[in-house]
Amino acid sequence: MTLIQIPDEATFTSLREVLSFIDESEERISRTLQIIGFLTSYHKVEDTFMILLKNGYTLKRRHGIMAHFGKGDEELLVILTEEGVLYLITNLRKTDQIPEYILPLFKGEKNVYHLYVSPSMMMDIAASFIGQDKRGRITHFSGRYIPGSGKKSRIRPEIKRNAQYSGEDGYETLKEWASYYGIYPNIVTFGMFNDTSFRIDSQGIFSVYHGDCKNVLPFIDLIVRSNIMIKDRIEKTTSYEQVKLDDKNRTIGVEHPWKVDIATSLGGYDINAILRESSEEWKISYLSRIVDEGFLLADLIDECKMVKTELRIRNNTLNIYPSSKVDMGTNMKIYDLITSNIDVRAEVR
Amino acid sequence: MPLSLQDMVIKFPLKDVKGKYKQIYDEELKVHQERLENILLHEEHHLELAQSISATFFPGSEIARRTGYEFQFTEPLCETRRKNFDVLISNQRNGSIILVESKTFDDEVKRDRMKDIFKECSERYDTILQEKGVLEQQLSHPVKNIDICMIIEVEKEVDVLRAYNSIGPERGLKPIMLVYDRMGNRINLAEGFHLRDRTLNREFHNGVIPGSEDLRIDLPCMIQGHPFHIFARTILANPVEEIKYFSRDVLENELSKIPLGCSGREKISLISSKVDTVIQHLLRYEIIREEEGRYKIVSTGIKRMKIADAIKDKYIRKWTEKKAKESSLDRLQELLMVDRSLDQY
Numbered sequence: 269m270t271l272i273q274i275p276d277e278a279t280f281t282s283l284r285e286v287l288s289f290i291d292e293s294e295e296r297i298s299r300t301l302q303i304i305g306f307l308t309s310y311h312k313v314e315d316t317f318m319i320l321l322k323n324g325y326t327l328k329r330r331h332g333i334m335a336h337f338g339k340g341d342e343e344l345l346v347i348l349t350e351e352g353v354l355y356l357i358t359n360l361r362k363t364d365q366i367p368e369y370i371l372p373l374f375k376g377e378k379n380v381y382h383l384y385v386s387p388s389m390m391m392d393i394a395a396s397f398i399g400q401d402k403r404g405r406i407t408h409f410s411g412r413y414i415p416g417s418g419k420k421s422r423i424r425p426e427i428k429r430n431a432q433y434s435g436e437d438g439y440e441t442l443k444e445w446a447s448y449y450g451i452y453p454n455i456v457t458f459g460m461f462n463d464t465s466f467r468i469d470s471q472g473i474f475s476v477y478h479g480d481c482k483n484v485l486p487f488i489d490l491i492v493r494s495n496i497m498i499k500d501r502i503e504k505t506t507s508y509e510q511v512k513l514d515d516k517n518r519t520i521g522v523e524h525p526w527k528v529d530i531a532t533s534l535g536g537y538d539i540n541a542i543l544r545e546s547s548e549e550w551k552i553s554y555l556s557r558i559v560d561e562g563f564l565l566a567d568l569i570d571e572c573k574m575v576k577t578e579l580r581i582r583n584n585t586l587n588i589y590p591s592s593k594v595d596m597g598t599n600m601k602i603y604d605l606i607t608s609n610i611d612v613r614a615e616v617r
Numbered sequence: 618m619p620l621s622l623q624d625m626v627i628k629f630p631l632k633d634v635k636g637k638y639k640q641i642y643d644e645e646l647k648v649h650q651e652r653l654e655n656i657l658l659h660e661e662h663h664l665e666l667a668q669s670i671s672a673t674f675f676p677g678s679e680i681a682r683r684t685g686y687e688f689q690f691t692e693p694l695c696e697t698r699r700k701n702f703d704v705l706i707s708n709q710r711n712g713s714i715i716l717v718e719s720k721t722f723d724d725e726v727k728r729d730r731m732k733d734i735f736k737e738c739s740e741r742y743d744t745i746l747q748e749k750g751v752l753e754q755q756l757s758h759p760v761k762n763i764d765i766c767m768i769i770e771v772e773k774e775v776d777v778l779r780a781y782n783s784i785g786p787e788r789g790l791k792p793i794m795l796v797y798d799r800m801g802n803r804i805n806l807a808e809g810f811h812l813r814d815r816t817l818n819r820e821f822h823n824g825v826i827p828g829s830e831d832l833r834i835d836l837p838c839m840i841q842g843h844p845f846h847i848f849a850r851t852i853l854a855n856p857v858e859e860i861k862y863f864s865r866d867v868l869e870n871e872l873s874k875i876p877l878g879c880s881g882r883e884k885i886s887l888i889s890s891k892v893d894t895v896i897q898h899l900l901r902y903e904i905i906r907e908e909e910g911r912y913k914i915v916s917t918g919i920k921r922m923k924i925a926d927a928i929k930d931k932y933i934r935k936w937t938e939k940k941a942k943e944s945s946l947d948r949l950q951e952l953l954m955v956d957r958s959l960d961q962y
Contacts, residue, residue, distance in 0.1 A: 508835075513676065513876070514757065518690070520876045521835025522675070544922075553921040555854055557661045562800040565665060567854045569921065574856040578833075582802060589833055591856075 271343035271359055272297060279332035283347055283355055283488070286334055287481040290357075299359040301481060302366060303474040305383035305488065306354040306374055307495050309596060313348040319373055320346065342369075353383070353492055362475055371471070375551075375572045381600035383472030383488075383495050386607040387411070387419075387452030390470065391442075393490060394456060398439045404460035406438030408467070411445070411453035416534050416542070419612055421450030452612055458487075470608075495600070501616040502526040502599045508590040523578075525587040526599065530611040532584065536564040539581060539610060546609045550601055567591075570598040577602065585617075620950055629953050641948050645941035653933055659721045660846040664839060666719030666768055666797060667691060667703040669827040671834050671876075673804070674706045678832070680825055684817045685710050688834075689756060689878070694748050695840050696879040696887050701741050702765070703839065705878070712761035713814055714752075716745065718792065719768045726776040728783060735789030738765055742790050755878040764813050767792040770799060778807060795821065802826060837871045840891060844898035845932055847872075847891075852914070853925045860921050861914045868892045902935040904928060 272293055280286045290301070310316060313335050317327065320337055325344060328336040337344040345357035354374070360366050374380045385393075397403050410432040413421055421427075431451045433441050438457070445451040454470040457477075464479030472491070474484050506526040510519045534542070540559045543566070547554040551571045558565040564581040568588075575598040576591040588602055606614050626634045674681050674688040681687045685708045693705045693716065702716035718741075720734065742765060745752065753760050769777055774796050781794065794807035803824040812818040838850040851871035852863050872888045879887060896912065899905045905912040916931070918924035 511676075513689075518876065518880065521874060523833050523835060524831060525833075548920070548922070553925075555922065555925055558658075558665060560799070565661070569854065569856050571921065574858060576854065576856040580830075582799075582830075587830060592835065 271345065271357070274329070274331060274336060276329060280334045280347070281332055283349060284482060284485060286345065286347055286357070287485065291480045291482055297359055299361070301476045302358050302360065302362055303476070303481070303484070303488070304356045304358070304366065304370060305472040305474070305492070306356075306380055307383060307492075307499060307596070307600060308348070308352045308354045308374075308377075309379035310348055310352055310354060313346060316346055316348065316354060316374075319377060320344070323373055344370075351492070351496060353496075354380075362469075362473060366473065376574075377597070378573065379596040381597035381604075383491055384498075384600055384604045385454075385468060385470045385472065385491055386604070386612065387454060387470070388607065388612045389491065389494055390453045390456055390468070391446065393468070393487060394439055394442060394453070397458070397487070403462075404458055405436060406442060406456055407436060407459045407465070408432075408434045408455075408457035409438055409442055409453045410455045411442075411451040413450035413452065414542070414546075414609055416532065416538055419446070419450035419452055421448070423448050425450065454608075498603060498616050499596055499600065502603070503594075503596065505617075506588070506590055506594055506599070508592060508594055521592065523589040523591065525580075525589045527617040528586040528588070528603065528606055528614050529617055530584050530586060530606070530614045532611045534610065535561045536581060537561060540564055540566070542609050543605070547605060550605045552601065552605060568602060570595070570601060573598055586614075620946070622946065622949075625946075625949060625953060632953060634949070634953070637952065638945060638949050641952075642941055642945040645945045645948070646937055649937040649940040649944070650933060653936055655723060656843060657846060657929075660839075660843045662721040662770070663703070663719050664836070664842070664846075664850075666721070666770070667717075667839065668833060668836050669797065669804070670704045670706070670717050670719070670768060671836065672832050673825060673827045675832055675834065680820060684708070684814065684820060686713075686715065686814070686817060689714075690876045691836065692840050692875075693752060693755075693878050694744055695877060696883050697744060697748065698887075698890075699741075699744055700737075700841050701744060707756055707758070707760075708814070709756075709758045711814075712759045713764070714756070714760050714762070715764045715766055715812070715817075716741075717766045717768055717795070719797075721770055722773050722777060724773070726773055726780045728780050731777075731780040731784055732788050734767070735784060735791055737789070738767070738792050739789035752878065755880075762813055765790060765792040766795050766812075768795040768797055768804065770797050774807065797827070802830065834876065835874050836876070837874055840872060840875050840877060840887070844895040845904075845929075847895050848899055848904070849925070849929070853921070853928065860924060861916070862908075862911050863914075864911050865892055865896070868895060902932055902939075904932055904935075 272290060313333055325337040325339045328338050333347055335346045337346055347355040356370060358370060394406060398406055413419055413429045415426050415428055429449060442453060457467040459465045460483060462483055464483040465477040466484050467475040468487060474488060476484055505524060507524045509522050511522045512519050536559055540556050543554045553569040553571055555567040566579045568577045568579055573595055575595040578589040578591055580587045622638055671688045674686055676687045686706045689705045689707050691704050692701055694701050702718045704717045705714060707714040749760055793810045793812060796805050796807050804827055805824045806821040812821060838847045851868055855867060869888055869892055872891060877884055903915055905914055914924060914928060916924045916927045918927045
């Protein structure tokens with residue numbers, strides 16, 4: 269299914285240019301355009317080629333920071349920005365094809381994680397664009413509430429819930445449901461007054477239903493900024509190094525953690541139970557070692573990247589220690605796990 | 618040697634031997650299960666304590682800079698194949714070493730346990746004195762003073778000290794007591810105890826913050842730890858795709874991360890014999906089986922968390938059944954003998 273015709277000589281230097289090109293193009297893209305973002309440590313777009321070629325894609329042409337790939341009648345635009353943010357643009361279906369073909373592509377790769385939109389970040393985006401700036405409305409959202417995860421539910425707070433809503437008053441409803449039922453969104457559809465309608469998914473998928481793609485850019489930018497800030501904070505403190513102890517060539521692995529502060533009344537037993545139950549959805553194996561009210565020690569193993577970290581929780585601070593290597597993608601995934609399940613407003617120190 | 622159950626049935630035809638055995642066996646199962654669960658939990662706490670002390674005195678840490686005492690290695694003289702203290706820290710400038718043993722206690726602190734600890738400290742100290750030359754070579758400095766410390770966790774401090782004080786010094790070596798308050802994240806000298814080194818004494822008197830918050834050393838397990846604990850730490854938690862298969866190399870690799878006093882061939886041989894012990898132990902309890910030069914974890918689970926849970930349950934069950942069988946036969950025989958001796962009157 270053709271995505272778009274790109275003249276051979278076209279060359280792009282930014283995501284904005286690519287999106288503008290798509291907007292100005294004569295042909296209409298069949299089906300919804302999907303932009304999927306990843307935070308990576310890649311330096312140039314070629315760094316992604318191996319994976320794509322390995323998965324049966326063929327390179328059609330390079331256009332500056334964008335590479336045009338194809339596989340059968342499927343097409344994929346691959347963009348890598350200077351900051352190492354990777355965007356895949358496709359018109360595959362979000363319901364089945366993207367989770368099946370696109371998301372797994374980079375799952376096992378070192379230092380890669382999809383752009384993550386935490387529940388509280390989603391709320392902040394809604395509050396800023398829709399609440400304050402009144403640039404549009406929310407027409408659909410889905411979200412969930414997990415008891416004890418820092419979200420306040422005024423009604424039956426002990427009940428775990430999943431919710432979906434469609435209606436022109438989505439923003440108002442979202443605020444109400446957040447306040448009454450503790451529902452925080454992981455998917456939100458925005459209908460902007462500039463006639464652009466799109467959906468943001470917590471896994472960094474932006475689906476443009478109607479209007480100009482470039483109108484989604486301010487949202488993408490905000491999410492990228494926030495992801496890079498989290499990544500930078502993590503990378504500033506955490507490391508694994510071999511230290512030489514003496515002249516007898518005795519070396520020892522030294523691990524420096526990154527830290528997350530949580531504001532929750534949950535104790536070690538609660539957090540242990542939550543992580544035990546929820547980690548599998550994130551493809552993380554959770555192996556608890558010491559569980560006490562005031563202290564928790566556990567191994568977290570990222571089963572996609574085969575990276576192990578050690579978690580110690582004391583006095584509402586989570587310390588995450590790298591075990592033999594640091595992986596940015598695994599760390600972002602752990603932060604995702606924490607904000608999705610333990611405290612929506614958990615902050616990396 | 619206790620008699621077999623069959624022998625006992627024949628020997629005591631008038632007694633309900635089988636019924637009694639069943640009753641004793643069920644009791645013993647419970648006792649042994651609790652015991653093993655405790656052992657495994659203690660291993661984890663023990664490792665965490667050793668870890669904390671090592672990180673606290675890691676070269677370059679604040680306390681190391683202020684006192685001159687630095688972490689050297691874990692389990693000194695383990696190459697003698699005898700158990701020794703957990704961690705050795707030393708001060709090159711004045712030739713002082715501090716040997717730290719970490720201990721965790723059940724709810725009830727028994728005097729007998731404390732007696733055993735003193736005896737154990739005394740034996741370990743003897744080894745240290747006998748092998749002082751080896752230690753000096755490993756440390757590259759003379760050993761002039763030796764302090765023996767025991768670090769405990771705080772909840773039962775009063776009980777531990779009560780048991781400690783109720784036993785006389787003739788029973789063995791009484792270590793200097795350090796108390797680790799995990800919630801408050803501090804290590805203190807217990808009331809009434811002193812360290813030889815004045816600076817260090819003052820630091821511990823005021824409370825030392827364990828370094829493990831911002832730094833920890835890669836210590837997967839203790840070299841003389843429990844075989845199943847070593848297996849859990851190095852194999853079950855090993856981030857590889859083929860979770861159920863492993864080779865000796867993986868165990869050897871992980872164990873070689875442990876900072877030890879010995880090095881070179883001596884270390885390799887020590888690790889190799891430890892790997893043998895662990896593998897033999899796991900084979901005996903049918904936790905693993907050999908398959909084409911590798912080992913396969915015997916579990917029907919597919920995902921790591923399921924396998925880890927199932928294999929721990931299985932190990933506890935197998936170990937408990939074996940121990941319960943042995944001790945039940947002992948108890949049964951004893952009981953029947955006592956009964957018979959009463960018959961004579």
